[in-house]
Amino acid sequence: MEDWNQTATGFFLLGLFPPTKNGLLLFLLIVLIFLLAFLGNSTMILLICMDHHLHTPMYFLLSQLSLMDLLYICCTVPKMAVNFLSGDNSISLLACGFQCFCFLLMAGSEGFLLASMAFDRYVAICRPLHYPILMSKRICLLMTSWSWTSSFINAISHTVYALHIPYCKSRVINHFFCDIPAMVPLACMDTWAYENTVFLSTNIFLLVPFLIIMASYGRVLYAVYCIRSTQGRKKAITTCSTHLTVVTFYFVPFMCTYLTPSSLRSPEENKNLAVFYTILTPVLNPIIYSLRNKEVLGAFQRVLGRSLSPKG
Numbered sequence: 001m002e003d004w005n006q007t008a009t010g011f012f013l014l015g016l017f018p019p020t021k022n023g024l025l026l027f028l029l030i031v032l033i034f035l036l037a038f039l040g041n042s043t044m045i046l047l048i049c050m051d052h053h054l055h056t057p058m059y060f061l062l063s064q065l066s067l068m069d070l071l072y073i074c075c076t077v078p079k080m081a082v083n084f085l086s087g088d089n090s091i092s093l094l095a096c097g098f099q100c101f102c103f104l105l106m107a108g109s110e111g112f113l114l115a116s117m118a119f120d121r122y123v124a125i126c127r128p129l130h131y132p133i134l135m136s137k138r139i140c141l142l143m144t145s146w147s148w149t150s151s152f153i154n155a156i157s158h159t160v161y162a163l164h165i166p167y168c169k170s171r172v173i174n175h176f177f178c179d180i181p182a183m184v185p186l187a188c189m190d191t192w193a194y195e196n197t198v199f200l201s202t203n204i205f206l207l208v209p210f211l212i213i214m215a216s217y218g219r220v221l222y223a224v225y226c227i228r229s230t231q232g233r234k235k236a237i238t239t240c241s242t243h244l245t246v247v248t249f250y251f252v253p254f255m256c257t258y259l260t261p262s263s264l265r266s267p268e269e270n271k272n273l274a275v276f277y278t279i280l281t282p283v284l285n286p287i288i289y290s291l292r293n294k295e296v297l298g299a300f301q302r303v304l305g306r307s308l309s310p311k312g
Contacts, residue, residue, distance in 0.1 A: 010092045011183075015083055016176040016271060027084055033283050034077045040286035041066040044296070051299035057135040058124070061117045062289055064144050068110045069282035075102035076177040076278050093163065096178040101159040103177065103278070107254070108151030108205040114247060115209035116143040117289075118216035121243075125236070126223045154201055165189065174267035177278070181257060181270060195262075202258040210251045217244050246288045250281045 016030070017023035044066040048054045079099065083089045091099070123134045162180050168188030175182040180198060184191050217240050224236035253273040257265070 010090055010171070011096050011178065012089045012172045013080075013083060013091055013176060013178070014172060014174045015089060016080060016275070017084065019084075019087070023084075027081070030077065030279060031081060033279055034073055034081075037069065037073050037279075037283035037286075040283065041070040043300075044286050045070070047296060047299045047303060050303050053302075054295065054299050057137070057140045058117075058120055059295075060140050061113065061120060061144070064113055064147075065110065065117065065285060065289065068106050068113065069285050071102065072106040072110070073279060073282040075099055075106065080176045091178065097159050097163045100162060100178045100180065100183075101155050103179065104155035104158055105148075105151050107277070108154050108201075109147045111205050111209040111251070112147035112150065113144065114250070115212040115216075116140075116147065118213040118243075118247075119143075121240075122216040122220050125220050151205065154205060158198070158201070161194065165191070165194075175271055175274070177274075179270070179274065181262065182267060185262065198258065202255065206251060206255050206258065210247070210255070213247055213251075214244075217247075242288055246281065246284050249284065250277050253277055 017026050045063055048059050048063040048066075076099070079091065079095070083091075120135055123131050127134065158180060162183055165184070165187045166189055167183075167186050170186060173179075173182050173186070184195065184198075221237060221240050224240065253276040257270050257273050
């Protein structure tokens, strides 16, 4: 069996749900969430592209967030759905590598992008006179380019290394997608040094952005607390608190998985935590950041009106 596993070219994913009636109900719920996330993020991207009123730094960053969330959920849920419906839990080495790369790319990019969005809100509220300079088009492009490029380098590095680890134990991954913390325990080599690189990467791409976000929104909350208008203060505090809730919802489960020693967490706990940042957050982001926004609703009405109006 060990010889076969060393020469095998794929893995087996245990999935998220058991093949039971309860598992089917949970599976249908995940599919519904996937469709809502796909529709919500796709709508946001189209609206921001089509309506010139939304061509601002804040909405440019939101369009990038929607794109990341769209790719994020598409790299995990479809394969999980195919495996569940077909009963075939196998995944080829190439598909596993592609899934691993896409997941790491989106995870790292979204961490830095959320930090950029928090900085945007800080400048808009605390440094409004300097906003055109600090959040110019060039600065926005630099921030998003850094998010994508740095995460791409990190993702390709980890993916190449993970696929070249000799796996001489069982190739059954106790997860619903190819996640490095779930793959490393299957290796037949000492992975202590590599696990330290994963720990370092997690600090750079998750912990540092999370601290930047907390500091930015903390300063924003202090600034809005000084607003004389009770109604304006209440609205601003509610908005910031809601954003912080979603950010925490994304970052904390992620860091619990990647920063906690493997001996202190079980595969089942990792899978449950992964649901938060791979499935639930992509459906919450367009609701919290965008679709409740009056400007976005106005853009939706304008775009819909143009599409329905007779062309003469």
